[in-house]
Amino acid sequence: GENVEQHPSTLSVQEGDSAVIKCTYSDSASNYFPWYKQELGKGPQLIIDIRSNVGEKKDQRIAVTLNKTAKHFSLHITETQPEDSAVYFCAARRTTNTGNQFYFGTGTSLTVIP
Amino acid sequence: GAVVSQHPSWVICKSGTSVKIECRSLDFQATTMFWYRQFPKQSLMLMATSNEGSKATYEQGVEKDKFLINHASLTLSTLTVTSAHPEDSSFYICSARRQGAGNSPLHFGNGTRLTVT
Numbered sequence: 001g002e003n004v005e006q007h008p009s010t011l012s013v014q015e016g017d018s019a020v021i022k023c024t025y026s027d028s029a030s031n032y033f034p035w036y037k038q039e040l041g042k043g044p045q046l047i048i049d050i051r052s053n054v055g056e057k058k059d060q061r062i063a064v065t066l067n068k069t070a071k072h073f074s075l076h077i078t079e080t081q082p083e084d085s086a087v088y089f090c091a092a093r094r095t096t097n098t099g100n101q102f103y104f105g106t107g108t109s110l111t112v113i114p
Numbered sequence: 115g116a117v118v119s120q121h122p123s124w125v126i127c128k129s130g131t132s133v134k135i136e137c138r139s140l141d142f143q144a145t146t147m148f149w150y151r152q153f154p155k156q157s158l159m160l161m162a163t164s165n166e167g168s169k170a171t172y173e174q175g176v177e178k179d180k181f182l183i184n185h186a187s188l189t190l191s192t193l194t195v196t197s198a199h200p201e202d203s204s205f206y207i208c209s210a211r212r213q214g215a216g217n218s219p220l221h222f223g224n225g226t227r228l229t230v231t
């Protein structure tokens with residue numbers, strides 16, 4: 001099966017600085033990599049995703065990069081704001097003959113210090 | 115678009131009772147929904163995959179008779195925690211994918227905080 005590792009588990013940055021969260025995966029068959037933001041007491045919300053045929057994707061202050069050869073992908077948040085504070089999860093989707101299966105990282109608790 | 119509604123958002127029940135949690139896709143049809151359990155400061159643990167019109171597929175270690183899943187329509191899946199015990203207290207989250215959209219992402223509900231006293 002797939003194994004997704006995520007680092008760091010906690011991250012504190014000053015407001016305005018950048019934050020980077022990294023994930024690695026093990027199965028080269030994984031072809032879709034979403035990132036989710038989970039605020040306290042709420043369900044995860046999709047913030048950005050990338051497919052295996054793309055190396056980088058950007059949406060305003062958020063970007064994701066994918067290195068298929070090395071099997072790792074990263075979330076980059078620039079000009080961080082206090083409202084970016086949350087837990088972020090990466091995931092990898094693997095397609096099998098029985099359907100799609102998502103595997104989640106262990107999460108990164110991001111704190112943006114005003 | 116792609117809103118998933120989960121109800122209730124929190125519930126407190128006595129040990130031995132059963133609790134039903136609903137997961138609805140509000141603006142799309144979902145042949146497949148997923149149920150997760152999340153412990154404090156931990157990642158999502160997939161419990162089962164709910165398939166419309168057929169039996170759910172449970173992950174290893176998850177008791178089928180304990181966590182009953184029913185996916186009766188393309189917009190509704192329910193998780194029933196039967197004979198709940200304090201160790202079942204947790205945050206339960208559902209997610210759904212749009213039917214027929216092979217590359218669509220997961221959309222999550224806001225979770226249900228279950229406390230068993």
